[in-house]
Amino acid sequence: MDQEKIGKFIAKCRKEQGLTQAQLAEMLGITYKAVSKWESGVSHS
Numbered sequence: 001m002d003q004e005k006i007g008k009f010i011a012k013c014r015k016e017q018g019l020t021q022a023q024l025a026e027m028l029g030i031t032y033k034a035v036s037k038w039e040s041g042v043s044h045s
Contacts, residue, residue, distance in 0.1 A: 004041035
């Protein structure tokens with residue numbers, strides 16, 4: 001899968017819900033840094 005496209009999709013959905021990266025991370029039980037990596041397409045997980 002294209003990590004960049006997935007990251008843009010995650011960011012779009014998060015913003016539509018009015019959430020910050022930190023808020024989304026808290027909801028998922030992860031760090032905001034992980035969300036940031038996903039959105040930038042850096043994560044390979």
